[in-house]
Amino acid sequence: METELKNVLFRAGDRLKVQGRIYSTAKRFQIDLGSSSSQLALHFNPRFQDCDEKTPVLVCNSLCDDVWNQEQRETHNPFQPGSTFKVVIKHAGELFEVMLPDGHIIEFPNRQGLEVITYIRVKGDISLISFKIK
Amino acid sequence: MEHCPRHYKESSQEVQNVFCRNPHYIKDKMVFTVKDMTFKAGQELTISGKPKSGCSLFSINIGHDSNNIALHFNPRFNYQSDSNIIVCNSNQGGWGEEMREHCFPFSLDESFKVVVSFNNDQFYIKLPNGTMMSFPNRFGDDSFKHIDVQGDVKVQGIKIK
Numbered sequence A: 001m002e003t004e005l006k007n008v009l010f011r012a013g014d015r016l017k018v019q020g021r022i023y024s025t026a027k028r029f030q031i032d033l034g035s036s037s038s039q040l041a042l043h044f045n046p047r048f049q050d051c052d053e054k055t056p057v058l059v060c061n062s063l064c065d066d067v068w069n070q071e072q073r074e075t076h077n078p079f080q081p082g083s084t085f086k087v088v089i090k091h092a093g094e095l096f097e098v099m100l101p102d103g104h105i106i107e108f109p110n111r112q113g114l115e116v117i118t119y120i121r122v123k124g125d126i127s128l129i130s131f132k133i134k
Numbered sequence B: 001m002e003h004c005p006r007h008y009k010e011s012s013q014e015v016q017n018v019f020c021r022n023p024h025y026i027k028d029k030m031v032f033t034v035k036d037m038t039f040k041a042g043q044e045l046t047i048s049g050k051p052k053s054g055c056s057l058f059s060i061n062i063g064h065d066s067n068n069i070a071l072h073f074n075p076r077f078n079y080q081s082d083s084n085i086i087v088c089n090s091n092q093g094g095w096g097e098e099m100r101e102h103c104f105p106f107s108l109d110e111s112f113k114v115v116v117s118f119n120n121d122q123f124y125i126k127l128p129n130g131t132m133m134s135f136p137n138r139f140g141d142d143s144f145k146h147i148d149v150q151g152d153v154k155v156q157g158i159k160i161k
Helices: B005-021 B023-027
Strands: A002-011 A015-022 A029-036 A039-047 A057-064 A072-074 A084-091 A095-099 A105-109 A116-124 A126-133 B030-035 B045-051 B058-065 B068-079 B082-092 B099-101 B112-118 B122-126 B132-136 B146-151 B153-160
Touching (some): A002 A126, A015 A029, A116 A126
Antiparallel strands (some): A002 A116, A029 A039, A029 A116, B058 B146
């Protein structure tokens, strides 16, 4: 599944809520926020049975001119293959707050200081139930 | 209902020309695309959004890919000789016969919600004021995997259940 939203205006204070169902055989999915597919302020990437990963992990990173920056890795991954999930991402100006399905919040710095997100993509081994910006 | 695919082609050409003449039009054109997902007969797709103040038309498209559209739902605020009308059509290597609906419960700068469901015979579209309209499912398929929204409209949400 891939959802792409271009020319959106997602500013500090705005929230993106994504609900979906993770395939039982899922390896990974991602929610990306930036100004294009090659400029991402936030790449939020839960991984399950990725061949590179021994245990589930949440990877966050940013992408600048198609080059990845330094990864931030969380071993706390409350996403479960075969189940539904809700994740809320808040643009908090200097950082992004990602509220996980269990209420846990992870933070990722807005490294490029992108005030307005104009590109949003949800992609990977999930089916989309809802997508909402407010 | 009016049979005017030729007129429609000219309209589409005009849209292309507008894009070429005014690059800002492309830049400001909101495009929302969902690929490789399943929208099945019996499910309900809800799309909420808000047409921007300068929006002349927008469209919600459902099909197999961007070239095979079973439902092109196209509210026109003010576009060429059309004002406040909904045009529906399908496209499979060319536009089919247009269907025009004069019930137009859309306003610029005002949020709307459209609910689409279908079976292998018809699409059913619930308009923002609760009015139902239908459009034939000319493909007769019971599953689609492509949804997109185009035009000067801010997409606020999409939901499938």
